[in-house]
Amino acid sequence: MPIELKMPALSPTMEEGTLAKWLVKEGDTVQSGDLLAEIETDKATMEFEAIDEGTIAQILVPEGTDNVKVGTVIAVIAGEGEDASTAKAAPAPAAASAPTPEPVRAEPVEAPSSSSATAAKKDGPSPGRDPESGQMDKGERIKASPLARRIAAEKGIDLSAVKGSGPGGRIVKADLEGAPATAAAPAQAAAATPAPAAAPQQAAPFETDIPHTADKLSNMRKTIARRLIEAKQTIPHIYLTVDIQLDRLLKLRGELNAALEPQGVKLSVNDLLIKALAKALVQVPKCNVSFAGDQLISYSRADISVAVSVPAGLITPIIVGADEKSVSKISTEMKELAGRAKEGKLQPHEYQGGTASISNMGMFGISQFDAVINPPQGMIMAIGAGEKRPWIVDDALAIATVMSATGSFDHRAIDGADGAQLMQAFKQIVENPLGLVA
Amino acid sequence: MADTNYDLIVLGSGPGGYVAAIRAAQLGLKTAIVERENLGGICLNWGCIPTKALLRSAEIYHYMQHAKDYGLAAASISADLDAVVKRSRGVAKQLNQGVTHLMKKNKIAVHMGEGKLTAPGKLEVKGEKGSETLTAKHIIVATGARARDLPFAPADGKRIWTYRHAMTPAEMPKKLLVIGSGAIGIEFASFYNDMGAEVTVVEMLDRIVPVEDADVSSFLEKSLKKQGMTILTGAGVEELKATGNGVSAKIKTKDGKVQAGDYSHAIVAIGILPNTEGVGLDTLGVKTTKGHIDTDPYCRTNVKGLWAIGDVTAPPWLAHKASHEGVIAAEAIAQELGNKDVHPHPMDARNIPGCTYCHPQIASVGLTEAKAKEAGHEVKVGNFPFVGNGKAIALGEVEGFVKTVFDAKTGELLGAHMVGAEVTEMIQGYTVGKTAELVEADFMHTVFPHPTISETMHEAVLGAWGRALHI
Numbered sequence: 065m066p067i068e069l070k071m072p073a074l075s076p077t078m079e080e081g082t083l084a085k086w087l088v089k090e091g092d093t094v095q096s097g098d099l100l101a102e103i104e105t106d107k108a109t110m111e112f113e114a115i116d117e118g119t120i121a122q123i124l125v126p127e128g129t130d131n132v133k134v135g136t137v138i139a140v141i142a143g144e145g146e147d148a149s150t151a152k153a154a155p156a157p158a159a160a161s162a163p164t165p166e167p168v169r170a171e172p173v174e175a176p177s178s179s180s181a182t183a184a185k186k187d188g189p190s191p192g193r194d195p196e197s198g199q200m201d202k203g204e205r206i207k208a209s210p211l212a213r214r215i216a217a218e219k220g221i222d223l224s225a226v227k228g229s230g231p232g233g234r235i236v237k238a239d240l241e242g243a244p245a246t247a248a249a250p251a252q253a254a255a256a257t258p259a260p261a262a263a264p265q266q267a268a269p270f271e272t273d274i275p276h277t278a279d280k281l282s283n284m285r286k287t288i289a290r291r292l293i294e295a296k297q298t299i300p301h302i303y304l305t306v307d308i309q310l311d312r313l314l315k316l317r318g319e320l321n322a323a324l325e326p327q328g329v330k331l332s333v334n335d336l337l338i339k340a341l342a343k344a345l346v347q348v349p350k351c352n353v354s355f356a357g358d359q360l361i362s363y364s365r366a367d368i369s370v371a372v373s374v375p376a377g378l379i380t381p382i383i384v385g386a387d388e389k390s391v392s393k394i395s396t397e398m399k400e401l402a403g404r405a406k407e408g409k410l411q412p413h414e415y416q417g418g419t420a421s422i423s424n425m426g427m428f429g430i431s432q433f434d435a436v437i438n439p440p441q442g443m444i445m446a447i448g449a450g451e452k453r454p455w456i457v458d459d460a461l462a463i464a465t466v467m468s469a470t471g472s473f474d475h476r477a478i479d480g481a482d483g484a485q486l487m488q489a490f491k492q493i494v495e496n497p498l499g500l501v502a
Numbered sequence: 503m504a505d506t507n508y509d510l511i512v513l514g515s516g517p518g519g520y521v522a523a524i525r526a527a528q529l530g531l532k533t534a535i536v537e538r539e540n541l542g543g544i545c546l547n548w549g550c551i552p553t554k555a556l557l558r559s560a561e562i563y564h565y566m567q568h569a570k571d572y573g574l575a576a577a578s579i580s581a582d583l584d585a586v587v588k589r590s591r592g593v594a595k596q597l598n599q600g601v602t603h604l605m606k607k608n609k610i611a612v613h614m615g616e617g618k619l620t621a622p623g624k625l626e627v628k629g630e631k632g633s634e635t636l637t638a639k640h641i642i643v644a645t646g647a648r649a650r651d652l653p654f655a656p657a658d659g660k661r662i663w664t665y666r667h668a669m670t671p672a673e674m675p676k677k678l679l680v681i682g683s684g685a686i687g688i689e690f691a692s693f694y695n696d697m698g699a700e701v702t703v704v705e706m707l708d709r710i711v712p713v714e715d716a717d718v719s720s721f722l723e724k725s726l727k728k729q730g731m732t733i734l735t736g737a738g739v740e741e742l743k744a745t746g747n748g749v750s751a752k753i754k755t756k757d758g759k760v761q762a763g764d765y766s767h768a769i770v771a772i773g774i775l776p777n778t779e780g781v782g783l784d785t786l787g788v789k790t791t792k793g794h795i796d797t798d799p800y801c802r803t804n805v806k807g808l809w810a811i812g813d814v815t816a817p818p819w820l821a822h823k824a825s826h827e828g829v830i831a832a833e834a835i836a837q838e839l840g841n842k843d844v845h846p847h848p849m850d851a852r853n854i855p856g857c858t859y860c861h862p863q864i865a866s867v868g869l870t871e872a873k874a875k876e877a878g879h880e881v882k883v884g885n886f887p888f889v890g891n892g893k894a895i896a897l898g899e900v901e902g903f904v905k906t907v908f909d910a911k912t913g914e915l916l917g918a919h920m921v922g923a924e925v926t927e928m929i930q931g932y933t934v935g936k937t938a939e940l941v942e943a944d945f946m947h948t949v950f951p952h953p954t955i956s957e958t959m960h961e962a963v964l965g966a967w968g969r970a971l972h973i
Binding site: 211212237 | 845847914943
């Protein structure tokens with residue numbers, strides 16, 4: 065029996081992805097574990113491995129196809145001893161040289177492939193039925209009206225994820241009209257992640273006379289947009305700023321780096337601040353929380369998401385249990401994560417989760433800023449540049465290296481006084497940094 | 503004392519009300535129906551059915567007059583209006599008795615009298631034998647509508663007629679003025695024109711049958727003019743007075759001139775008014791728009807347990823829309839009362855066909871080409887004339903065409919518009935397709951029987967893609 069390869073959900077929030085590249089072609093034999101394709105998800109490019117073995121009978125979604133919904137059949141594998149040409153689900157393309165007679169056309173009852181979507185887009189509906197003739201989905205039929213199939217193909221909606229309201233549960237046009245993006249999301253994915261507050265709308269074509277270029281949004285950019293809107297529209301932010309003297313921390317860093325040099329470890333200020341934030345969160349657990357509708361989730365471990373700027377946008381790899389890790393361990397992990405983040409090779413579990421975030425713009429000379437909370441987290445710490453400032457020491461004016469740190473807190477979950485306590489603890493830890501290496 | 507507590511009371515027994523009652527009874531609901539006049543309502547007593555009987559007589563009369571075209575001879579042909587009307591009344595009576603029988607068969611309690619809502623779930627019925635109070639878990643208002651009068655010239659039944667008077671004329675009008683060119687106006691204009699009257703149609707808008715596609719309007723106008731009718735579009739009746747032996751009218755024509763004219767009779771067909779007076783809607787705070795009751799796609803009003811269907815609600819005001827809503831409402835009520843096996847579907851006005859039985863007939867469903875473009879669709883339009891159809895030529899009915907409007911992107915059939923012989927019997931083909939959400943390929947892949955006029959429907963689909971075969 066032919067095996068259908070479906071667009072995998074490579075992360076809990078993934079609803080669709082770009083089939084960036086096929087690493088196999090039709091006719092190739094694949095073993096379990098072989099790399100089949102590269103798939104660009106909302107955050108990273110991931111490799112898609114074969115689980116079953118057999119021959120690639122047909123590739124249904126060509127590489128470079130965007131917005132392939134999770135669950136869409138992207139290829140068909142013929143199992144051992146099966147004729148690859150008969151395993152093809154859709155009418156065979158002309159290239160088939162197999163001596164079999166005309167392939168039997170399957171009942172037009174299945175989710176359309178995205179390749180037909182592109183065809184339909186180009187020429188409008190062709191008079192023939194071919195674009196709609198679907199694949200047999202392991203004996204499970206999807207009931208949908210011909211028009212619903214057309215629209216699904218046009219918009220790239222996965223019909224298997226749509227609930228039909230027509231006779232006998234048939235999917236009709238109206239079922240696709242509501243909110244196609246969310247309606248098409250597989251139920252599990254929707255349950256596992258907070259529902260996006262505002263699904264990206266199909267925007268009207270942008271018109272302007274000003275000379276310009278128009279670039280299609282990357283999946284990462286779309287995700288950033290969606291998450292930021294969600295955060296700013298649903299989370300009442302409060303911002304608390306403290307100035308923190310850094311001299312002792314810088315001195316300690318110098319000493320530590322000298323000592324760690326033989327191990328090839330070079331701590332950054334940020335590595336120390338990650339640890340400081342983690343310790344502060346453990347000290348003030350009221351700020352290490354998530355507001356979850358009718359529940360407040362309090363974490364007993366501090367996993368710090370660290371904002372890393374990458375060419376396509378921004379990603380937040382996580383230092384898990386940063387409160388209990390040594391700074392040298394944090395440093396090594398961070399280097400490794402940031403490196404892979406820039407290559408787009410992070411695994412979902414490496415950037416999804418976290419109990420709080422840290423974002424450092426000091427290297428750009430930004431003295432202070434307010435960051436947007438990364439939901440469902442309860443806070444994010446925005447770190448400004450350490451700079452020499454006039455500083456009062458024992459009632460006398462002195463010069464000190466000082467940075468401003470601003471915590472953004474989800475005010476639904478965290479009261480101002482609790483936020484202030486966290487800022488105080490953070491300041492205290494940074495200004496008395498020996499605790500970081502204790 | 504009889505038990506007057508029901509699951510459902512239907513107020514009004516027109517094609518909406520009596521069908522709702524039957525469906526409710528089928529679903530096991532204890533059902534009553536309240537009617538003030540005739541079971542079956544306007545439709546089968548004073549509307550759709552008796553007019554079709556009249557038009558059938560006119561059609562046969564027309565064929566007899568054209569017998570020569572078919573190689574036949576018919577000498578001394580004449581029409582007996584009284585006999586034609588008598589036949590029409592006989593048809594209405596037969597169907598009225600049919601409804602009485604259906605109520606009995608389905609054990610639906612019939613309460614004759616004027617019904618009025620006095621409280622949620624409570625209806626007072628004033629009949630000839632006095633008043634009684636009925637109670638029910640659910641009530642459907644299906645009181646229908648009536649003809650709208652000209653404010654300055656109310657119908658008198660002698661010279662100035664509504665549809666109702668026009669259906670039982672005491673004498674054959676010689677020179678008839680028809681005010682309004684909607685379905686009712688045009689049908690009577692066509693009937694009396696075929697019967698030999700000199701007919702003038704006045705329409706305020708810039709074309710006749712204005713809800714239809716513009717191509718249909720202009721085709722029909724040419725056809726009716728060819729049959730001898732006078733058609734004044736963009737014209738309004740400013741004055742209408744009954745005189746001793748006729749009516750005199752002042753009509754402001756398109757160019758702004760007022761022209762006076764004398765006619766033997768006038769038919770006022772300028773629209774309808776919902777029958778909401780005395781129903782007690784105010785008592786319950788029922789929401790209305792321009793007098794018509796607001797409902798959701800399952801026919802719920804804003805008042806819990808109160809439903810409304812048919813002409814008393816939003817357009818289109820057609821009998822088959824009312825009947826269909828009756829079924830939806832009855833099923834939705836059964837569902838609310840705990841029946842888990844019914845699956846009412848929401849009403850979709852875009853899939854309700856409309857038919858006008860003038861000569862030539864008109865039938866349509868969905869959006870006109872103009873409306874489709876207005877709604878932002880990129881369209882593909884097919885148009886196939888009857889003259890390219892073998893059966894139409896054989897029947898001597900080459901006057902007509904079929905027009906289809908498809909969405910160019912999705913292949914959705916947005917609308918279909920037909921004019922010509924038998925089109926009212928064919929429109930259901932497109933309606934089934936639209937309801938099932940078929941796309942152009944499905945129509946193309948359907949085998950249409952030969953020789954039938956319905957082949958023009960196939961050709962009109964092919965034509966939208968430049969593939970028509972016989973043109």
